[in-house]
Amino acid sequence: MKKLNWFNKLAFFLNIVLVTLTLMGYLLPSMAPKLFPFLSVLTLILPTLLILNLVFVVYWALQFKRQALLSIIVFLIGYTFFAKFYKFTSKNEEPFETDFTVLSYNVRLFNLFEWMPDENVAENIKLFIEKQNPDIICFQEFSKSADYKLDDYKFRHIIMHGNKIKTGQAIYSKFRIIDQGEIALPSSDNNVVYADIVKNKDTIRVYSIHLQSVNISPDINEIDERKSKRIFNRLSEAFKVQQLQSELIQEHMKDFKGHKIICGDMNNTAFSYVYKNIVGNMNDAFVEAGKGFGQTYNYKYYPARIDYILVDNIFEVKEFKTFNDFKNSDHFPIMARLNFNRDKKKDN
Template identity: 60%
Template sequence: MKNLSWFNKTMFFFNIVLAVLTFVAYVLPFLAPKIFPFLSVLTLFLPMMLILNVIYFIYWGIQFKRQVLLSALVLLLGITFINKFYKFSEKNLPEEVSDFTVLSYNVRLFNKFEWSDKETVPVEISDFVKENNPDILCIQEFSNAKEFDYARYQHKYILSKGDKIKTGQAILSKFKIINEGEVVFPNSNNNVIFADIKKGKDTIRVYSIHLQSIKITPDVNEISDDINGIDQQKSQRMFKRMSTAFKEQQLQAEIIMEHKKDCKYPIIICGDMNNSAFSYVYRVIRGDMQDSFEEAGSGFGKTYDFKYYPARIDYIFADKRMQVKNFKNFIEIVDSDHFPIMARLSMVEDKKL
């Protein structure tokens, strides 16, 4: 330290602070949010912290300073987290007759409340689904839209609630649905629906989930202003709201896990988790399942239209009795505040060995 300039000493001080916060964020996925609900907010910013650690690593490295070891250690310990944030190459295995595709999309009520100036949103979403032709379609924030073409799906499970405005979720399938149901969350408008789908000799259970929103603005500038003290009271309210949402999500995740533990079928869980891949909720819901993005995706895997930040909060988890052969996130589709995601899967026994 004594050989460092005053500027480098200041830089290293902030480097240490960043390293400590990053280590804390590494541990948080293994701690229930109800224990440290406020600290759980850090998991949302872990990708940003990883990027800053890379910058520090380069900064010290080009100066041949031993301080580079701190950032090197942080990055080495977090190598598994980096894979959740960014994938350098995708997997696209040859398509076979036995493959099937699952598409998950939070459609934001098909623009029922006109958040977008486009009047053709339901038609454009319908055209997008028609073009990609998924075998199983899971829709969150579903609302009846006469412009959406349901005809291609003979088998449907649609659950809508509400008096004047009915909203909910839908699972649409080209394969027969032999059982269906809802997983209810206490004191929440969010929920999970599931369908047992018969595909050939296999039966697959598909869950479509929509967890409690953490209610943050899509504009990262507003959050930055709050944190910088322009509106300290608003910032405190925001973090309190997020902390409460994390605790609610923990309960919801545990309810999902309790529901699926006795299921004898291979399982697919997809939908809007409203949390990052670095969270306790993600770890609990995923369990030993495969994250389709990690298995076959590329890039940041962005699924939510959060300004300047590649937020990934929508997922398709596949049972280990399946193979993930391809994964896409469609960031060019701007008909909702979420981007649709699709995975191509096959049952393990269908693979050519």
């Protein structure tokens, strides 16, 4: 420190603060939000903290200062976190006849309340589905107002709630559904639906989840200092509700011993307690085969990934796509091409 000028001393102090916050961010996914609700908000900005650490690495390296080691070590410790935020390479293996595709999409009621000026949103989504032709579809914020008739999908599980405006979730499948149900989420308009789908001789339980919304406007210009405090409190409360919801999902999954796929909108990042609790020992299809930021929510200033396809280890993720040029909701569709891992299937 003695060899640093006053500006570098200030920079190093800020670097230490940043490192402290980053290390806290690493620990928070293992800590229940109900115990540390305010600190849990820090998980939302963990990718930004990692990027700032890289900025400090460059700053110190250009001066040949050993202070660069501090952020280098912290970044290396949390490299797996960065991989959930950005993927440099994708995976696209040769397709096989036994491959199948799963698509997840929060359709925001097919623009029922005309949030978007386009009057053809429902038809646009239908044409998109027909073009991508997935084998299984999980819709969140589904509405029957669109009068959806996807003839290729003979098997459906749709659950709607509400009085005047009914909304809910839907699972469409080309494969036979032999059982279905719902996980009711207490004190929430959100819910979880599931369907047991038979592909060949294998039964796959597909969950479509939609967890508690944080209700933040995607327009940052609408946020002033007074609103930001309310948003901070709202986030804290939402994370506590999401914790309970994630625990209910985990408890329900324990009762099913077969193969599982989880699709849907968690309304939280891959650095959160909620994500870690739900994913367990499953694989994140984006981390396995995606590329780039994998942004699934149309937030102007931040590439938020809050929608996921999670699969059991027995599934090989052969390809993953994020359709962030398809803007017919406040979310973007995601799709994974899967197959059974032959070696792991033999072990079973």
